[in-house]
Structures are given as C-alpha cells and as structure tokens.
Amino acid sequence: MTDRPADDQPHPALLLEHVRLVRDATTILDDVSLAVYPGQRWLVLGANGCGKTSLLRIAGLYDHPTSGTVDVLGERLGRTDVRVLRRRIGFVSAALADQLRLGLSGLDIVRTARYAALEPWWHTYTVADDRRALDCLDRMGVARLADRPLATMSSGERTRVLLARSLMNDPAIVLLDEPASGLDLAGREQLVDALDDLAADPSAPPFVMVSHHVEDVPTNLTHAMLLREGRVLAAGDVAEVVTAERLTACFGLEICIERRANGRFSAWSPRPTRAVVPDPIPAAAD
Numbered sequence: 001m002t003d004r005p006a007d008d009q010p011h012p013a014l015l016l017e018h019v020r021l022v023r024d025a026t027t028i029l030d031d032v033s034l035a036v037y038p039g040q041r042w043l044v045l046g047a048n049g050c051g052k053t054s055l056l057r058i059a060g061l062y063d064h065p066t067s068g069t070v071d072v073l074g075e076r077l078g079r080t081d082v083r084v085l086r087r088r089i090g091f092v093s094a095a096l097a098d099q100l101r102l103g104l105s106g107l108d109i110v111r112t113a114r115y116a117a118l119e120p121w122w123h124t125y126t127v128a129d130d131r132r133a134l135d136c137l138d139r140m141g142v143a144r145l146a147d148r149p150l151a152t153m154s155s156g157e158r159t160r161v162l163l164a165r166s167l168m169n170d171p172a173i174v175l176l177d178e179p180a181s182g183l184d185l186a187g188r189e190q191l192v193d194a195l196d197d198l199a200a201d202p203s204a205p206p207f208v209m210v211s212h213h214v215e216d217v218p219t220n221l222t223h224a225m226l227l228r229e230g231r232v233l234a235a236g237d238v239a240e241v242v243t244a245e246r247l248t249a250c251f252g253l254e255i256c257i258e259r260r261a262n263g264r265f266s267a268w269s270p271r272p273t274r275a276v277v278p279d280p281i282p283a284a285a286d
Contacts, residue, residue, distance in 0.1 A: 010037055010038050011037075011074060012035045012036055012037050012071070013036050013037065013038060013072070013073055013172050013173040013205070013206050014034065014035070014036040014059055014071070014072055014073075014173055014206075014208070015034075015035050015036075015069075015070075015071040015072075016032060016033055016034045016035075016055075016058070016059065016068065016069070016070055016071075017033050017068055017069045017071075018031050018032075018033055018067070018068040018069070019031075019032045019033070019055070019058060019065045019067075019068035019069075019070065020032075020065060020066050020067045020068055021051070021054055021058065021063070021065050021066050021230075022066045027230055028051050028054050028230050029051045029054055029055060029058075029065070029230045029231075030230045030231045031068075031231065031232075032051075032055060032068075032227075032230070032231070032232055033232070034055075034059075034208075034225060034235070036173065036206050036208055036223075037206065038205075038206055039202070039206060039222070040206045040222050040223055041199045041206065041207055041209075041218070041220060041221045041222050041223070042206070042207070042208040042209065042221070042222070042223045042224065042225065043208075043209050043211065043217050043221050043223070043224040043225070043238065043242070044056070044208060044209070044210045044211075044224075044225045044227060045210075045211060045212065045214065045224060045225070045226055045227070045242070045247075045250065046212060046226060046227035046228060046233075046250060046251075047212060047228070047250070047251050047252075048212060050227040050228055050229060050230060051227055051229075051230040052177075052178075052210040052211075052212070052227055053093075053177055053178070053210060055210070055227070056093070056175050056177045056208065056210050057177075058070055058077075059072065059175055059208065060086070060089055060091045060175050061077055061082040061085060061086055061089065064077065064078070072085060072089065072173070073085065073088055073089075073172050073173070083116065086116045087113075087114075087115065087116045087169050088169060088171055088172050088173075089171055089172070089173055089174075089175060090113075090165075090166030090167055090168075090169070090171035090173070090174035090175065090205070090207075091166060091174075091175050091177075092159070092162045092163055092165075092166050092174070092175070092176045092177065092179050093176075093177035093178070093179075094177070094178065094181055094182065095177075096162065097158055097159075097162055099118055100118060100150055101118075101119065101150070102149065102150050102151035103149050103150070103151065104119075104120075104149065104150050105145075105146065105147050105148060105149055105150075106137055106142065106145035106146045106147070106148055106150075106153070106161050106164075107130065107133050107134065107137070107146040107147065108120045109150060109161055109162070109165055110133040110136050110137060110161065110164050110165045110168050111125050111129050111130065111132075111133040111168065112165075113165045113166070113168035113169055114129055114168055114169060132168060133146075133164075133168060134146060136164040136165070136167045136168055137161065137164045139164065139167065139197075140160040140161070140163050140164040140167075140194050141160065141190070141194060142157055142160045142161055142164065145157055145161055154187060155182050155183050155184070155187055156183050156184070156186065156187025156188070156190050156191060157187075159179055159180070159183060159187065159191055160190065160191065160194055162179075163176075163179070163191075163194060163195075163198075171205050172205055173205050173206050173207065173208070174198075174204075174205050174206075174207035174208075175207070175208050176195075176207060176208065176209040176210065177210050178210055178211055178212070178216075179191060179195075179209070179216075180192070180211065180213070180216035188215075188216060191216075192216065192217070192218055192264075195209070195217075195218035196218040196219055196220060198218075199218045199219070199220035199221065200220045209221075213267075214242065214247075214257065214265035214266070214267045215264070215265060215266060215267070217265060219262065219263030219264055220263070221238045222237070222238060223235070223236060223237060223238055223241075224236070224237075224238040224241040224242050225241070226241060226246055226247070226249075226250045227250075228249070228250050233246065233249060233250050234246050234250075242257065242265065243257065244256055244257045247267065253269050253271075254269055254270060254271050255267055255268070255269055256268055256269070256270060
C-alpha cells in the first residue's frame with residue numbers, strides 16, 4: 001500500500017507513512033499508512049470515532065501527527081509552507097461549511113478557494129477567476145446558485161457548491177470528509193451523481209472520501225480502507241476490502257452487503273441487536 005514507485009512510475013499525490021496521533025493521552029490514529037496515486041479514488045470507511053476525520057485533516061495539512069510522515073504532492077509536512085500547498089488540495093467538510101458566512105454567494109464561496117480563504121475581502125479576483133468559479137459551479141450542476149446567498153441554499157445545494165469550490169484551483173488531490181452528512185434522500189442522490197461524474201472523469205484529480213455509510217459512495221471507486229479504533233483493518237482494491245466479513249469486523253456487527261447492477265453498495269444487518277466481538281488488530285512491529 002505504501003511501496004514507493006519505481007523511477008518510471010507516477011509518484012503518489014498523497015503519502016502517509018506510520019502516522020500516529022495522540023491527544024490528551026488518547027491514541028486517535030495508530031500506525032496508519034496510505035498512498036494515493038493519480039487516477040485512484042479512495043474510500044475510507046469506519047464507525048464514528050475511529051479516526052477518519054483526523055486522518056483527513058492530517059492529509060489536508062490542517063493537523064500535524066504525533067509521529068510519522070506526511071507527503072502531499074511531493075512536499076513534506078513540517079518542511080513546506082502549508083498556506084501555499086493547501087491551494088492545491090481540494091477540501092470539503094461540514095466544518096468548512098460552518099466557517100463560511102451565510103451571506104456569501106455561491107460565486108464568492110467558490111472563488112475564495114483561489115487563495116484558500118474564507119472571505120473575498122482581502123484578495124483581488126480577475127475575470128478569469130470568476131469564469132473558472134462559474135465553470136466549477138456548472139460542473140457540479142449548480143450554476144444557478146452563483147448569485148444566491150449560502151443562507152438560502154438547501155443542504156444538498158451547499159454541498160455541491162463546496163464540491164465546486166474544491167475544484168477551483170485545479171487541485172492535484174481532493175479530500176471529502178463525509179460530504180453526504182446531513183443530506184436528505186434527494187440531496188444525497190444528487191451528490192452521489194455529481195461524485196460519480198467526477199470519479200469517472202479520467203482528467204479529474206485523485207480523491208479520498210471519508211464515510212461511515214456505503215450507500216453514500218459513488219460507483220467508480222478504485223480502493224478502500226477500513227479503520228477500526230484508529231488502526232487500519234484492511235486496505236486495497238475496493239472489491240477485496242468492502243466485503244461482508246470485513247465490514248462485520250470493522251463495525252462489530254454482522255453486516256450483509258450487496259453491490260447492485262448500477263455499482264452502488266447497499267448494507268444492512270440481519271441481526272441488529274447482536275454485537276460481534278471482532279478479533280484484535282495485530283500490533284505493529286517496532
């Protein structure tokens with residue numbers, strides 16, 4: 001998973017090696033490694049509190065690990081100006097949405113990504129910037145929201161505007177932290193459709209999507225990682241990782257899973273009141 005490529009192979013857009021995160025004597029992530037290469041679309045799946053969001057914040061250069069190394073686009077965290085490097089990372093999260101002023105228009109929300117800012121006041125935007133922002137809104141099917149304030153958008157519309165924002169700088173990697181969280185059925189389906197289009201586009205950047213629901217994920221995923229209690233339970237080809245046996249071990253509950261003809265996953269428990277005691281994850285060698 002973290003093997004470094006040969007000289008004639010593409011280098012990973014994101015490389016995390018033996019990442020550990022400890023806060024207040026609590027281990028949140030323990031020996032997590034992940035390599036994301038061009039063309040790959042990753043799902044990080046796990047129960048609430050397993051460390052998914054912490055992992056994505058480290059990958060997005062918003063947090064530092066306690067130990068381990070983080071390389072994004074060939075730059076190492078701790079040895080580069082993260083304010084500049086973040087402009088090449090598309091990042092979507094509910095926490096980001098909460099930081100945006102409700103009076104901002106769809107156009108302003110997208111174009112502020114040009115300088116990794118939250119407000120348009122401190123920077124000057126060109127006609128080309130505006131055109132790029134409008135193109136990104138159109139790509140996500142929400143060009144009509146260019147002049148609409150955030151406060152008047154539905155949760156699904158807000159999420160797709162944030163997806164458009166993540167594409168503003170033609171990013172080299174996109175990180176999606178539970179983008180379907182809080183969406184109703186229509187909003188979720190519209191989001192999955194937009195992500196399907198993005199994942200199917202060979203010119204689109206690689207992405208990593210965090211979720212705890214397999215129903216929320218697009219159909220064109222290539223790889224998956226399962227996290228349990230801050231440690232990697234399994235990682236690799238999506239078809240080999242997202243299985244009933246491994247999801248049962250991941251969530252501690254008997255899980256059945258089906259992949260329908262359209263590529264979408266569906267998961268359920270035949271015995272939702274009967275917990276499963278998973279085998280311990282082997283400790284990493286020193």
